[in-house]
Amino acid sequence: MEEKIITRRDFLGVAARTAVAATLGAGIMGEAKAEPTARVVLIRNAEVVGSDGKVRGEILQSMLDEAVRSLLETKDSPEAWQALIKSSDIVGIKTNSWNRMPTPKELEAAIKRRVLDVGVAEKNVDIDDRGVLQNQVFLKATALINVRPLRTHHWSGVGTCLKNYIMFVPDPSSYHDEGCSPLGKIWTYPIVKGKTRLNILCALTPQFYGRGASFFDTRYVWPYKGLIVGTDPVAVDAIGAHLLEAKRIAFFGEDRALDVPPIHIVAADKTYHVGISDLNRIQLIKLGWADELLI
Amino acid sequence: MMRCIKRAIHKGIYTRIWACFVIMVWIFTVAEIVEGEQKGKMNPEISLPAEAAGWTWDGKEMRYSSKTLFEYMNGAAELYLAYGFQGLTVRKYEKSSQPTITVELYEMASSEDAYGLFSFERQDEAVGIGRGSEFGGGLLRFWKGKYFVGIYADGGGVEAESAILTMGKATADLIQEMGPEPELVDLIPGKDLGLVDRSIRYLKSHILLNQRFFIAHRNILNLSRRTEAVLAQYTREKQKTHLLLIRYPSVKEATDAYQSFLGAYLPDAGGKELLKTEDQKWTMARQRSEVVVVVFGAPTAADAEALVKATEEKLRRGRHQENKE
Numbered sequence: 001m002e003e004k005i006i007t008r009r010d011f012l013g014v015a016a017r018t019a020v021a022a023t024l025g026a027g028i029m030g031e032a033k034a035e036p037t038a039r040v041v042l043i044r045n046a047e048v049v050g051s052d053g054k055v056r057g058e059i060l061q062s063m064l065d066e067a068v069r070s071l072l073e074t075k076d077s078p079e080a081w082q083a084l085i086k087s088s089d090i091v092g093i094k095t096n097s098w099n100r101m102p103t104p105k106e107l108e109a110a111i112k113r114r115v116l117d118v119g120v121a122e123k124n125v126d127i128d129d130r131g132v133l134q135n136q137v138f139l140k141a142t143a144l145i146n147v148r149p150l151r152t153h154h155w156s157g158v159g160t161c162l163k164n165y166i167m168f169v170p171d172p173s174s175y176h177d178e179g180c181s182p183l184g185k186i187w188t189y190p191i192v193k194g195k196t197r198l199n200i201l202c203a204l205t206p207q208f209y210g211r212g213a214s215f216f217d218t219r220y221v222w223p224y225k226g227l228i229v230g231t232d233p234v235a236v237d238a239i240g241a242h243l244l245e246a247k248r249i250a251f252f253g254e255d256r257a258l259d260v261p262p263i264h265i266v267a268a269d270k271t272y273h274v275g276i277s278d279l280n281r282i283q284l285i286k287l288g289w290a291d292e293l294l295i
Numbered sequence: 296m297m298r299c300i301k302r303a304i305h306k307g308i309y310t311r312i313w314a315c316f317v318i319m320v321w322i323f324t325v326a327e328i329v330e331g332e333q334k335g336k337m338n339p340e341i342s343l344p345a346e347a348a349g350w351t352w353d354g355k356e357m358r359y360s361s362k363t364l365f366e367y368m369n370g371a372a373e374l375y376l377a378y379g380f381q382g383l384t385v386r387k388y389e390k391s392s393q394p395t396i397t398v399e400l401y402e403m404a405s406s407e408d409a410y411g412l413f414s415f416e417r418q419d420e421a422v423g424i425g426r427g428s429e430f431g432g433g434l435l436r437f438w439k440g441k442y443f444v445g446i447y448a449d450g451g452g453v454e455a456e457s458a459i460l461t462m463g464k465a466t467a468d469l470i471q472e473m474g475p476e477p478e479l480v481d482l483i484p485g486k487d488l489g490l491v492d493r494s495i496r497y498l499k500s501h502i503l504l505n506q507r508f509f510i511a512h513r514n515i516l517n518l519s520r521r522t523e524a525v526l527a528q529y530t531r532e533k534q535k536t537h538l539l540l541i542r543y544p545s546v547k548e549a550t551d552a553y554q555s556f557l558g559a560y561l562p563d564a565g566g567k568e569l570l571k572t573e574d575q576k577w578t579m580a581r582q583r584s585e586v587v588v589v590v591f592g593a594p595t596a597a598d599a600e601a602l603v604k605a606t607e608e609k610l611r612r613g614r615h616q617e618n619k620e
Contacts (some may be wrong), residue, residue, distance in 0.1 A: 004558045005515060006513075008591070009560065218451060
């Protein structure tokens, strides 16, 4: 059977999101009535980023702890961390080191601190981005924690948790076709499959719009001062993409198109079954500062 | 006699010592100059200032090839590779209590490629630097000759923004070659039809085309490094229309691409070149020799026809001019 070619016309006259979903073979509207199957925490604090742009590590640590506690519905945060990580685990903290907007060091430190608190030996924890395929801790990892900033991205529409695992393959550029829709496939490879205990989108100062490969523009970065945390990377990404979309509408008065629509999030759900992308099936728990929440 | 011999020996030694001294001084002097030149060079063809507007180069220089560009770009390297990337040199400039300024100098295969890279992301006001420029959000972008340059600071501020522009002008002045724009850009109709200048994109791959204007997930227009495409937006009475002009290496390749487009995008047009699509707007495609013209989203069939005809007229004039030359 000849493959159907998806053209611009498939998106004309109907809402793009519905068209994308239909294209990928989903019955999203029908499934919307199902019970929520993913849980995501959005936590914010007005003081976590100072007027000088500096991150206050102690506040960030408490935000992370509270988010994890709420996510797992435990009585305190140590119990939550113990539910995520065992002392015998070898833990890789997959970060993002892009020089214009890296994962804040304070957030990396906060995660590592809690992994050590659980009892994991220091030699069995490491933080890395582009060197994961040469890093013995990541190669032997029994648990991964995925953390990166939330922003738009030239090839995938949004740079979120799913995209962050592209460094686990030796040929990242092979995953850039069709809006990076094959990204979800990476999550099915043995090096990461079933190992990710927590996904954290750092939304302290997200970038909501970009244009092309340089994709950093101070006009399109705002101090949202939040973290988006969950165990389901697709659900976390769907919330992140939704937040950026809401901000674009607030800023431009319309949802100004990204370089590509973030179809890889839906593809990760419908094609690779990595998690839940349908916002109607994601339970979003909002904690903390509520000004200009947007979602 | 012996005294004479000893004197002669001594004289010879002194001469040799003196000669060695002169040679060593020359060697060290030349070495210093060479080293100085290398430090001042971004590239064998271009030297950059070591200082501008009070910001001083930190003395380090990073260079990237097509194999290592991915390390610097975090996934964005393919855009540059699509435009014939040859090499990147990065320098940082510092000033006390001010944000660091980064200068990125990209050497591309041709001035057309440098223009293409610039055009792909253009959205801001021009600032009169190089052959084409824009400045917005703290980022200066310009092209000149076969070079594309990006300059930005790690933070905001009036002083840093002013320094970015000063550094941009100084850098542009050091690039001697002006370099032509792609000829194809001159073949699109102008402002009388509502051309939005900053919307003009010169494209070398279907992936890049899709990022600016999604047409199909497959390469139905057979775009490649061997083809040239120009995408432009026309706005009249708030109605947006897009024009795509593609030149192929041969008439046969243009014919194949035209037929591929009709089959994949306008299969219900019954072989005709004009169709009202699902958004109640008009798409029109036409082939003229090695060129394919497509109009998307025209409010009326007459608007689509007018844009195609205006393009054909410019093509005809362009060919006439070529024949005269």
